[in-house]
Amino acid sequence: MIPDSRALIFTLAAVSFLLVNLELPADSRLTLGAFSLGSGVTALSLMAAAAVLGARWQWVETAFGGLDRAYRTHKWLGIWALVFASAHLMFKADGDGWTKAAMFALDPAVARLARQSGFVALMLLVLLALNRNIPYSVWRWWHKLAGPALLVVVFHALSIKSPIALVSPAGVWLAALCGLGLAAAVYKLLLYPLMSRHAAYEIVAVEHGPSAVHLDLRPLGQPIRFEAGQFAFLSLSEDGLREPHPFTIASGSRQDGRIQFVIRALGDYTQRLVSRARTGMHADLYAPFGRFERLPDSRCEIWIGGGVGISPFVAWLTDAGARDFDRVSLFYFCSPGRDFPDIDSLRGQADARGAAFFPIKGGGADPAFGHALDALVFANPPATIDISFCGPKALLQAVRTRMKESGIPAGNIRYEIFEFR
Known part of the structure; x- marks a missing residue:
């Protein structure tokens, strides 16, 4: 317990x-x-x-x-x-x-x-x-x-x-x-x-988005073993960026040991990281942490990611050993013009694994979310629907309200706490 x-x-x-x-x-x-x-x-x-x-x-x-x-x-x-x-x-x-x-x-x-x-x-x-x-x-x-x-x-x-x-x-x-x-x-x-469990990495690719960055790192020695959906404390070997900070891993486990992160500029540290990250930088990763994993016996999975809270679900989508994506519906909540990863990229990843994809730009009160959720409840008994959530507290409360309105049991949602502080 x-x-x-x-x-x-x-x-x-x-x-x-x-x-x-x-x-x-x-x-x-x-x-x-x-x-x-x-x-x-x-x-x-x-x-x-x-x-x-x-x-x-x-x-x-x-x-x-x-x-x-x-x-x-x-x-x-x-x-x-x-x-x-x-x-x-x-x-x-x-x-x-x-x-x-x-x-x-x-x-x-x-x-x-x-x-x-x-x-x-x-x-x-x-x-x-x-x-x-x-x-x-x-x-x-x-x-x-x-x-x-x-x-x-x-x-x-x-x-x-x-x-x-x-x-x-x-x-x-x-x-x-x-x-x-x-x-x-x-x-x-x-x-x-x-x-502690940690390893040295090097940034090999950097993709900048709207106030965000996508980092691809390769191990410089023995890589860290992790499960899709876990997170790591990232410490870059640069002045002002050495403080270990927790970020969800945005990739599945790979044989070459490479690891990816999607980081949005939400505070002073992440603003510096987003603006200064470049290829060739070295980093120490302390990992793995977290118990946010897919439910193996769910009959209907709903994944809800808000902003960079989409990261664990990107990792689940790209996990080579995962299956049963035909029962998955992925909801991506993002502000207009701030979708990173972009909607088309996520839709392509979802389509490739056979998962349904719903981009939502109006927040938890968006009618599109309610209509899509009602359709899933109509097709599946509410008690068989399991929701996995990662995102801001306000969105979590909105999702819980929608669950109550749709008859989905309150205990059928599990979530990763979005902010440590």
Whole structure:
């Protein structure tokens, strides 16, 4: 079962508060002091869990059904960690009859600095994660402070006088989570470039479109093995383009190891990449990631790609080992004059594999989309229709509305999260 963000946060908070209350006298468990202490333990637990999810470990991606979902949960863990840290800061974690001792003795001034700097660092990290106007390069380097911030908060937890002993259930809970979180932070900060799955490539072809670019890269050594529909973190060996950035692979797996991307200028980093990409550039690819794959037993497949969200479906179309395209209907949502890949090219690829193709230029409310979807529902029982989606949130909501109107079960859509930040 794939963990849900809300369920994971609730579970971590519930366990933290429960274990904290076991350490307190019964008559002080419903006080503001107990609430403050529980909030502090919960905030630290959430920060440690966020560090684990941010390490890009394969077992974490598998557990969450894709790195995109792990990153979404990672963001919400950080937000709620700030909420509980704020509650912890507002009230004094103290009560009558508490037996308190510090796990690790620090100078009171140093302990106070650790508490305050940890809270400020967490607040800045969450604000950075939520502010989409911050340049990606700035956001990425600030985000690297998540590991050191976790270490500072751990020092704070060890240095304060608390009723939680290291050998108590709450102490063991914190030690296990923080130990795993710190290990994940060290791995991501120092070891990831050395131990992760990556390979060197060279750009051999560049095709520019309206505010977009199509890149074709060949491996300089052992290529990365991937499945159609997965994504990679691309880092070009050029100043200003070295930050690894996630892009969906827009090609199927090939024997020569070549790999393709379709990238649109949507932010400061992608604008630089689109304008500066040229043949001969070298790149490092960290891959593969993602669990966005075709359903093997679907009777009617509807693929919906919005803008560059068409990339995984291009990969599925060009996957040499794939079949059963006669049951596929591909919808391509694009703004007039901004179709890249262009409509004619996609129509040719779809026709070559025997898939139906529907270019939609009016967004999710376009009558052409509704009419085509109604025709598919008329020809197939709604329960047998499976929808795969990749595109902006607004389009996803419009598609869900159309599904409801057409009688397609809400659970018959699966999607790749279009944006990490």
